[in-house]
Amino acid sequence: MADKERLSRETMAFRVAKEFKDGMVVNLGIGIPTLCANYPSPDKEILYHTENGALNFGPNATPEEADLDLVNAGGQMVTTKPGMSLFAHDESFAMIRGGHVDLCVLGAMQVSEKGDLANWLLPERGIGSIGGAMDLAVSAKKLIVVTEHCTKDGKPKIVRKCAYELTAPECVDMIVSDVAVIEVTDGGLVLKEMAPGWTANEIQKLTEPELILSPDLKEIELM
Amino acid sequence: MAINKVVSSFDEAVKDFFDGATVLIGGFGTPGGCPSYLMEALGRQGAKDLTIVCNNVGFGKELMKIAAMFMKVPDWWYDGGELANNRQVKKAIAAFPVLASPLLVSPFEKQLRAKEVEIEIVPQGTLAERIRAAKAGIGAFYCPVGPGTIAEKGKEVRIIDGKKHVLEYPIKADFALIRAYKADRLGNLIYRGTSRTFNATMAGAAKVTIAEVDDVVEVGELDPERIATPAIYVDRVAARPEDGRTRVVQKISKEEQLAA
Numbered sequence: 001m002a003d004k005e006r007l008s009r010e011t012m013a014f015r016v017a018k019e020f021k022d023g024m025v026v027n028l029g030i031g032i033p034t035l036c037a038n039y040p041s042p043d044k045e046i047l048y049h050t051e052n053g054a055l056n057f058g059p060n061a062t063p064e065e066a067d068l069d070l071v072n073a074g075g076q077m078v079t080t081k082p083g084m085s086l087f088a089h090d091e092s093f094a095m096i097r098g099g100h101v102d103l104c105v106l107g108a109m110q111v112s113e114k115g116d117l118a119n120w121l122l123p124e125r126g127i128g129s130i131g132g133a134m135d136l137a138v139s140a141k142k143l144i145v146v147t148e149h150c151t152k153d154g155k156p157k158i159v160r161k162c163a164y165e166l167t168a169p170e171c172v173d174m175i176v177s178d179v180a181v182i183e184v185t186d187g188g189l190v191l192k193e194m195a196p197g198w199t200a201n202e203i204q205k206l207t208e209p210e211l212i213l214s215p216d217l218k219e220i221e222l223m
Numbered sequence: 224m225a226i227n228k229v230v231s232s233f234d235e236a237v238k239d240f241f242d243g244a245t246v247l248i249g250g251f252g253t254p255g256g257c258p259s260y261l262m263e264a265l266g267r268q269g270a271k272d273l274t275i276v277c278n279n280v281g282f283g284k285e286l287m288k289i290a291a292m293f294m295k296v297p298d299w300w301y302d303g304g305e306l307a308n309n310r311q312v313k314k315a316i317a318a319f320p321v322l323a324s325p326l327l328v329s330p331f332e333k334q335l336r337a338k339e340v341e342i343e344i345v346p347q348g349t350l351a352e353r354i355r356a357a358k359a360g361i362g363a364f365y366c367p368v369g370p371g372t373i374a375e376k377g378k379e380v381r382i383i384d385g386k387k388h389v390l391e392y393p394i395k396a397d398f399a400l401i402r403a404y405k406a407d408r409l410g411n412l413i414y415r416g417t418s419r420t421f422n423a424t425m426a427g428a429a430k431v432t433i434a435e436v437d438d439v440v441e442v443g444e445l446d447p448e449r450i451a452t453p454a455i456y457v458d459r460v461a462a463r464p465e466d467g468r469t470r471v472v473q474k475i476s477k478e479e480q481l482a483a
Contacts, residue, residue, distance in 0.1 A: 030323065051347060052251045052420045066295060068255030069404075069416030075253045075294060086416065088423035088451070089251075089278075090355040093348030097368065116371075122325065127335055127342070129279075129319040130374075135348035138368045169371035 004202070006149075006178035007195050007220070014039045015220055016105055016146050016176050020046050024102040025055070025095075027136055030074040032146045033105035049101055051132040053092050056084045073132065096132070097139045104140035106133060108147040108175075110162040113209035115172035115184035117145060118164035130167070137168035149177035149206050158182070158189070159208040179203055181220060188212050193220040228410045229439050229460045233264035236433050236461045240270040240398060243313075247354060247394075247429050248303055249401035249422035252279025252319055253294070256418030258402040258435045259301040260463055265400070266305060272313040275303050276354070276394055278347060278421055279319035283308045283330045286322070299467045307331040312340055316394060318347035346374055349391055351424050357393035358428035358456070366391045399429035403452065406436045407443075410457030411450045419451060427456025434460050437468045 007015070009032050017039035020026055027049045028034050037059075040046055047056045051073045058079035061067065066077040095101060110118040117137050121128035137143055147157055158175065175182040180203045181193035191200055191211040196219055204211050230236045240246070246265075250257035281302030282290055290296055306312050308330035320342050321332045334340040345353065346368050356364055369375050370387035379390040401422040404415040412434055414423060426432050434452075439462050 052417050054417050069418045071253050088419045089351040089421045090424045093351050125325050127321050131319050132347035134346035135368045166372045
């Protein structure tokens with residue numbers, strides 16, 4: 001199982017971006033979530049929101065374009081775009097907390113079977129930075145978590161109960177991992193899609209809570 | 224007597240900071256939007272036992288040299304990490320107290336581990352709203368962010384519309400240090416790009432708000448439709464020198480990076 005091919009970070013981002021619908025306001029966290037902006041089909045118009053105060057900003061800046069006064073929440077230099085707006089932090093989080101952001105994509109350290117998310121505090125470090133993750137997890141209309149299915153030493157990240165400090169309880173709607181797409185439902189975790197070459201049984205072995213097999217269980221479509 | 228909030232220097236702007244003061248520090252955690260010259264002046268001024276309220280406590284000068292490997296770092300950048308390095312900070316109220324990478328241990332994180340400083344971690348939107356509440360004269364507010372996490376601890380919880388909320392209080396501060404683009408002598412401010420961030424939120428949220436700008440322009444030059452912070456919120460304005468205005472970044476040399 002360990003030697004089976006898993007999805008790359010780019011492929012996971014590609015799969016997440018298939019959830020972006022035309023006209024959506026989308027907020028992307030740091031890491032794999034940021035990559036998602038590269039993949040929605042060009043016929044969709046997506047407005048990207050960043051916590052530090054911009055809506056509908058442009059792609060990452062080239063070194064020549066880079067401007068210290070244009071960054072995203074990950075600190076990367078971005079560009080302007082026609083139709084962009086700029087605002088202060090209280091306004092930015094009114095947008096988030098007020099439920100105006102349609103979709104948020106975040107990374108995870110652990111996700112529980114109830115959709116609890118832990119993504120900010122590594123116990124061995126003892127201190128972490130929560131940033132805007134709590135606000136986004138609680139308030140976005142839909143929350144997708146994109147993460148490797150297991151930790152670097154092979155432990156499940158999808159667990160019965162999070163051992164780490166929570167970002168927010170019962171907030172995750174969907175998990176896109178490097179081997180599976182899982183939907184969080186009131187009845188439990190539903191395995192919807194599997195990476196090419198993987199079986200439900202193999203994915204279950206890497207997952208702590210029991211997975212419910214979707215009647216439409218299929219291979220992840222990668223195009 | 225004409226109103227003139229422009230002071231002659233950054234040192235003049237922070238000369239009345241006192242030990243134990245609570246200071247709002249604008250910006251997000253990157254050089255743009257950081258009131259660097261005011262912070263550096265506060266470093267020289269030396270007030271101690273400060274409670275700093277900011278999104279990101281920051282790197283400090285030594286770690287900035289390492290940060291220059293993966294981000295643009297102008298030589299004028301000066302953040303809360305350096306105030307911590309100067310031992311001026313007693314406590315931080317922040318959403319991002321430590322740097323994202325566990326490999327980069329900031330002066331503030333070192334002092335936290337040694338239990339020499341205190342931290343109150345606040346979700347970023349709650350931090351912004353608690354600052355806005357202070358500015359707007361709100362007694363307290365119920366917030367849906369925090370229940371079921373460490374941000375609920377010790378707070379009153381109420382269910383509103385079937386959803387748990389925690390009671391959050393305004394953060395009252397003595398000073399706000401903010402970075403804007405241009406000002407006039409009345410204290411009207413405009414910002415540039417994403418540098419509005421916590422700066423515009425903090426303007427007017429402390430007893431004294433001090434703005435650091437590129438230029439002070441004549442009254443009437445700022446388009447009223449563009450003024451993001453009206454003069455009423457601003458008490459002092461100080462302008463950067465010519466070499467602090469440019470947005471062309473002088474990169475820290477490889478040698479200096481390696482030395483760090």
